[in-house]
Amino acid sequence: MAATRLLWGKYFQYDRDGEAVLLDPVTLNSCYLDRGEVTDLSAVPPTATHDALSELGFTPDGPATDRREALRRQLRDLALDPTPNRVSGLRIVLTDRCNMACTYCFVDTNTGKPDMTEDELAEGLRYLFEENADRDEVSIQWFGGEPTIRFDLMRYGDELADRLAAQHKVKRVRRTVVTNGARLTDEALNHLVRHEYGVGISIDGPPDINSANRLLLGGRPADDRIRRNVRRLVEAEELHVGCNLTPTAANIGRLAETVAWIIDTLGLKFIYVNTPIPTGGRWRVNGQDLAHELYEARLVALSKGGLLFSVLDRAFQALDTRRPMLFDHMQGDGTLNAAYLPGKRVSLCDINFTEPNFLFTLDELRYHPEVLGTVTKRVAPVPACGDCPALAICGGPSRNEQLLIGGDTPDPEMCAFYTETVDIALWDNTGVQ
Amino acid sequence: MPTPRRTKTDHLIHADVVDSKSKAGVWMGERASFQDKQRQILEGLKDALNWVPLEGAIMAISTNPAGITVIAPNPTLPGLIVLADGGSPAASAHLQTNGEDLVRQVMSGLGIAEEAAA
Numbered sequence: 001m002a003a004t005r006l007l008w009g010k011y012f013q014y015d016r017d018g019e020a021v022l023l024d025p026v027t028l029n030s031c032y033l034d035r036g037e038v039t040d041l042s043a044v045p046p047t048a049t050h051d052a053l054s055e056l057g058f059t060p061d062g063p064a065t066d067r068r069e070a071l072r073r074q075l076r077d078l079a080l081d082p083t084p085n086r087v088s089g090l091r092i093v094l095t096d097r098c099n100m101a102c103t104y105c106f107v108d109t110n111t112g113k114p115d116m117t118e119d120e121l122a123e124g125l126r127y128l129f130e131e132n133a134d135r136d137e138v139s140i141q142w143f144g145g146e147p148t149i150r151f152d153l154m155r156y157g158d159e160l161a162d163r164l165a166a167q168h169k170v171k172r173v174r175r176t177v178v179t180n181g182a183r184l185t186d187e188a189l190n191h192l193v194r195h196e197y198g199v200g201i202s203i204d205g206p207p208d209i210n211s212a213n214r215l216l217l218g219g220r221p222a223d224d225r226i227r228r229n230v231r232r233l234v235e236a237e238e239l240h241v242g243c244n245l246t247p248t249a250a251n252i253g254r255l256a257e258t259v260a261w262i263i264d265t266l267g268l269k270f271i272y273v274n275t276p277i278p279t280g281g282r283w284r285v286n287g288q289d290l291a292h293e294l295y296e297a298r299l300v301a302l303s304k305g306g307l308l309f310s311v312l313d314r315a316f317q318a319l320d321t322r323r324p325m326l327f328d329h330m331q332g333d334g335t336l337n338a339a340y341l342p343g344k345r346v347s348l349c350d351i352n353f354t355e356p357n358f359l360f361t362l363d364e365l366r367y368h369p370e371v372l373g374t375v376t377k378r379v380a381p382v383p384a385c386g387d388c389p390a391l392a393i394c395g396g397p398s399r400n401e402q403l404l405i406g407g408d409t410p411d412p413e414m415c416a417f418y419t420e421t422v423d424i425a426l427w428d429n430t431g432v433q
Numbered sequence: 434m435p436t437p438r439r440t441k442t443d444h445l446i447h448a449d450v451v452d453s454k455s456k457a458g459v460w461m462g463e464r465a466s467f468q469d470k471q472r473q474i475l476e477g478l479k480d481a482l483n484w485v486p487l488e489g490a491i492m493a494i495s496t497n498p499a500g501i502t503v504i505a506p507n508p509t510l511p512g513l514i515v516l517a518d519g520g521s522p523a524a525s526a527h528l529q530t531n532g533e534d535l536v537r538q539v540m541s542g543l544g545i546a547e548e549a550a551a
Contacts, residue, residue, distance in 0.1 A: 021521070030437070031437040031438060032521045037434075053435055056437050058435075296496055299494050302494055303494045320441035427521060429439060430501050430520060
């Protein structure tokens with residue numbers, strides 16, 4: 001790991017083996033210095049290195065600025081608005097019933113609450129298409145519980161979505177389903193193929209890892225069944241099948257091996273590693289270790305012809321494009337994917353279905369679109385954010401994280417994670433990231 | 434001269450990792466699309482360049498130091514081409530040396546003599 005210090009009171013300098021990288025945490029400009037330049041930098045200015053750095057925008061002078069305020073100004077200059085402008089996609093929670101009982105699930109499953117009705121589903125879809133009339137695309141994601149338990153509603157909703165898309169001149173409907181893969185009927189498979197679904201299968205790794213947290217309701221593992229169903233999905237044409245991998249105590253330390261197994265054994269070449277959610281008030285994984293594991297795992301995936309994405313990519317994208325990447329739950333176009341729940345309620349945070357602050361009726365969203373501001377991120381909410389190199393990449397906890405951890409102060413493991421991602425990304429400027 | 438980080442905008446921007454979970458399926462759908470675009474771009478480049486196909490190339494991936502090394506049979510001369518891209522200028526040089534050394538080691542193990550340029 002590189003040692004970090006502050007240069008001229010405003011740039012982070014990462015030293016490693018005599019070389020260094022300089023980072024401006026607000027503009028996200030960074031540059032590399034070789035050994036000679038590092039030495040030159042410590043000499044009495046002006047040296048050739050000082051002059052060259054000045055040309056790149058790294059200067060010792062200028063007013064001392066509040067970096068948090070400077071970031072907010074930067075966001076305004078780049079027209080990056082933290083408030084969503086509309087809902088462009090719905091994660092539709094058809095039921096909380098699930099055939100599995102995963103220990104870390106953020107959804108309260110099998111509570112006995114009623115499933116979504118056809119009428120409720122139709123109203124939610126009508127809202128989505130009305131809001132996005134004449135747009136290029138809306139996205140629909142079936143979610144649960146285990147959404148395939150209500151395959152009848154998925155089929156009904158897909159048929160209705162096709163009609164609404166035509167009626168409201170929406171050019172494309174992106175359809176995805178998040179499933180545990182433990183049940184897949186021929187009828188459902190044919191339907192997924194017909195609508196060119198993206199299928200995200202939640203699986204944590206080989207049986208000894210997966211069964212640590214993901215068991216059927218009766219307590220038995222479902223790995224053989226899941227593997228058979230994954231094979232059927234992978235072999236089907238027109239389907240895009242990937243894996244949603246959750247970092248757990250069982251696979252941390254074995255993430256690269258886990259990813260290799262997913263690619264080699266399951267044949268899934270698209271892997272998304274879920275971001276830890278501080279359910280229970282805190283991160284349950286070591287942030288620094290997780291950052292390194294994600295990096296290693298990504299390269300293992302690449303070496304096997306696979307693609308692995310995670311929140312680590314934020315650091316690479318931000319540094320490479322010089323644009324802050326700190327709005328956790330918004331799409332790149334400023335729109336929001338919200339969760340649509342039974343009872344015609346919408347949660348503006350698609351990974352929290354119970355927090356009253358996020359819950360609205362469809363009419364509230366229709367007639368008071370300003371409520372979208374409820375999820376607007378408070379950028380860098382604590383003074384310590386101003387001293388963090390990940391200022392413009394993390395930006396502090398999201399509204400959801402603040403509610404889960406009970407305050408503005410981020411979980412220390414979250415901070416460790418993001419600062420480590422910056423370190424990793426600064427030293428990897430290669431074309432494959 | 435200090436080297437600024439290169440600007441790169443060809444990430445899967447549309448995949449939009451900032452909002453991740455809900456878009457898994459979208460990424461999967463986009464893979465075929467971007468690979469098709471890559472093919473189109475390469476076809477376009479062929480019109481603008483003098484080129485030969487680089488059959489049998491491999492890209493080695495390293496984490497320490499971070500970087501990639503493209504190793505390919507030279508299509509017109511004996512020997513292999515080694516092109517390293519590391520996380521920093523020093524890392525690139527390190528990977529380049531490592532790559533060339535490895536090629537020599539493998540050649541030696543196979544009993545293939547290095548051919549001097551005429």
